[in-house]
Amino acid sequence: ASLLEHFRRAAELDPASCAAWHNLAMVHFDHVRCTCWRSEDELGEHHRHHPDPGATDTEERVVAALECLFRCISLRPSSSPTGHTQQDILTLLTLAFEHGETEGAAAALSRGLADTPAETWLAVVPQVIARLGSESERVRTFVLSLLSTLAERHPQGLVYPLTVAATSPLRAQATGAAHVLAHLRRGRDVLVEQAQLVAAELVRASCLWSEAWIDGLETASKAFYTEGDDAGCVRALLPLHE
Structure with a gap:
């Protein structure tokens, strides 16, 4: 039996186990990363111009990883987040930002967001x-x-x-x-x-007066001499006199 099957079976036997869902998610995540790391040179000219048969599998793995991560995060107490929780959240965001444009991933994100406490995302x-x-x-x-x-x-x-x-x-x-x-x-x-x-x-407080005047005079000079904008010149200088 494969590692994926073992972790999937562990999650089925103990659905309240954060470790089981985390490990299952990481198997899917590692598969996605390894697939995406293949360069165009490795894929070859033929694969560049023909659909990759593994693309559908990758999308399914992304959805599976997102669902497992949401499940894992929801099982951890949001009131006392740990380093493991933080890592799970960052991994989930990585998948969301890199693969969230696919329909399946977008749907999984929408479902997971609705079921996850808002406090989870504050960090x-x-x-x-x-x-x-x-x-x-x-x-x-x-x-x-x-x-x-x-x-x-x-x-x-x-x-x-x-x-x-x-x-x-x-x-x-x-x-x-x-x-x-x-x-x-x-x-x-x-x-x-x-x-x-x-x-x-x-x-305003962090800006030194000398820097403010230099920037203001440069802006006013450009407005007056280059653009012929008298009003713009005045607008650039007025804040310096407040």
Whole structure:
């Protein structure tokens, strides 16, 4: 019998065992990683232009790994997370971010998210927010759903990192963070306003006056001499006199 069959049998015999579900998940996860690590050179020219017969198996393994990880995480006490719980969550997020664009994985993520306590995700908020700008629409949907759920149940834990993310130079990330903040404003407008005020003041306080003046003068000079924008020149200088 294969290792997979042994771990699957262990989970069937003791469905309340975190170790059994964790080990079963890692067998699926390792299979997925090994498959994905094969380079195009190893696959050869024929495989580049023809469907890989192992692709369906890989997608099934991704779904199986996600389901096992969700089961394992739900069995661990969310009130006292351990290093094992953290590792399971990070492994799950790795699968979600790398393979969440497939229909099966997206469905598994949606089901698992509905059955997992919101507190589980508080320790990985930065990693989740960092994926707001994912190119995959299904991954973005998962991230937005997760953050919206967390923001609703733990607004104080989400409002500041979301406020910072909303000012990101990455347009997709800033747009996603603003979307969740808009959801958070419903009934908690004061909290969001205060967080934005604190964030703005921290940025202002951390900026040296000399740096602010140099940057302001450069912006004003460009607006006046290069763009011929008198009003833009004034707008660049006014904040320096506040």
